[in-house]
Amino acid sequence: MNQPIRITRIVMREIQLQLREPFQISSGSVSHRRILLLELTEAGGATVWSECVAGELPHYSPETVDTAWLALKEWIAPRILGHPLHAPAAVLPLLEQDFRGHRMAKAAVEMGAWGLAATRAGTSLARVLGGTRDRIPIGISLGIQASPATLVTKAKAALAQGYHKIKLKIKPGADVEFVGAVRDALGPDAPLMADANNAYTLDQADLLARLDAFGLLMIEQPLAWDDLVRHAELQKKLKTPICLDESITSVERARDMITLRSGRIVNIKPGRVGGLAESRAIHDVCAAHRIPVWCGGMLESGVGRAYNVALATLPNFTIPGDLSPSARYWDRDIVLPEWTMDHGGMMRVPMERPGIGVEVDVGRVETLTVRKQVLE
Ligand code: OSB
Ligand code: MG
Numbered sequence: 001m002n003q004p005i006r007i008t009r010i011v012m013r014e015i016q017l018q019l020r021e022p023f024q025i026s027s028g029s030v031s032h033r034r035i036l037l038l039e040l041t042e043a044g045g046a047t048v049w050s051e052c053v054a055g056e057l058p059h060y061s062p063e064t065v066d067t068a069w070l071a072l073k074e075w076i077a078p079r080i081l082g083h084p085l086h087a088p089a090a091v092l093p094l095l096e097q098d099f100r101g102h103r104m105a106k107a108a109v110e111m112g113a114w115g116l117a118a119t120r121a122g123t124s125l126a127r128v129l130g131g132t133r134d135r136i137p138i139g140i141s142l143g144i145q146a147s148p149a150t151l152v153t154k155a156k157a158a159l160a161q162g163y164h165k166i167k168l169k170i171k172p173g174a175d176v177e178f179v180g181a182v183r184d185a186l187g188p189d190a191p192l193m194a195d196a197n198n199a200y201t202l203d204q205a206d207l208l209a210r211l212d213a214f215g216l217l218m219i220e221q222p223l224a225w226d227d228l229v230r231h232a233e234l235q236k237k238l239k240t241p242i243c244l245d246e247s248i249t250s251v252e253r254a255r256d257m258i259t260l261r262s263g264r265i266v267n268i269k270p271g272r273v274g275g276l277a278e279s280r281a282i283h284d285v286c287a288a289h290r291i292p293v294w295c296g297g298m299l300e301s302g303v304g305r306a307y308n309v310a311l312a313t314l315p316n317f318t319i320p321g322d323l324s325p326s327a328r329y330w331d332r333d334i335v336l337p338e339w340t341m342d343h344g345g346m347m348r349v350p351m352e353r354p355g356i357g358v359e360v361d362v363g364r365v366e367t368l369t370v371r372k373q374v375l376e
Helices: 063-080 088-096 104-119 125-129 148-161 177-185 202-214 228-236 249-261 276-288 303-313 362-368
Strands: 003-026 028-042 047-052 136-137 137-142 166-169 191-194 242-244 265-268 291-293 346-348 369-375
Touching: 003 063, 003 104, 003 362, 028 063, 028 104, 047 104, 047 191, 047 303, 063 088, 063 369, 088 104, 088 276, 104 125, 104 228, 104 276, 104 303, 125 303, 137 148, 148 166, 148 177, 177 191, 177 202, 228 242, 228 249, 249 276, 265 276, 265 303, 276 291, 276 303, 291 303, 291 362, 362 369
Parallel strands: 137 166, 166 191, 242 265, 265 291
Antiparallel strands: 003 028, 003 369, 028 047, 136 346
């Protein structure tokens, strides 16, 4: 890229989008997503949409829609607006200088810069990132259900739809019995995993070790969100590989995980780690240590999904991601075309479409908007 990118305008919007069914994880439940969207314009006139993955409450990370809104308006936009960016990879270092945390808010702008670079180059975001595949295998994340029987019904349906990985959310009281019921119903070859979202402590290692009997692909983030030391202790006691999600907030934390042996797999969410450059750095470090990675999700709209899908085309994304089709989440998405999955559980990547590969249904976004602010 020769000409630097100069972002001259950022439109922040919050929309409300109702999930088709409430999604419950150990740390909280959500039925309406409050979603922060950005529309970025650069000096040459190109525009792109991006999404901040923060949720309504600080139960997954310390950030929320409201803290991200504040951070974007007060600290991020003033640093970015009008500043020549020689590459999208320059965005996070600029935002990290004497500015702690708020990686979800930072990532929204960083990812938008990648989207602008791709749009301007007339190339797909996946290609700009170095993606190598035009079809990716898809997984599903199933929320905590009222009973093992309900979970079995959902998991059976997911398997029949072709999903390549079925993730079961667990918490104390909804773990061994629930996962066991699904394993029995789906058979020994079904690709199952569990995600605890920090619901356990090291004292419960024996309970967690009972999950070893079910041949899970991995157990995701069983212990505290910011803890690498106890995950290393726990990994010694489990046959099942630990995958870290919440704990990996940067490439440095991924290196720490590898050094400490706190886990054997990483769930990369670009929104959690400060964007796509950091995601790629984590991907590369993990590849060098033969640690497989996969792309997680945060119940994104079709805008955020575009960035996740592009990232998941990189070669070390060898495990299917939590990148379900639009219809799994919403009656109607805010992008055209919507994200879809074929009967073989694969999603097509818009490799030949410039930019993020989908159009935003701006009229629909207007209708869903609950607040809007223009920064110039
Ligand atoms: O832990 O991966 C998680 C959703 C919200 C917060 C945390 C998580 C999740 C998911 C959803 O598992 C995955 C998806 O977007 O389909
Ligand atoms: Mg998770």
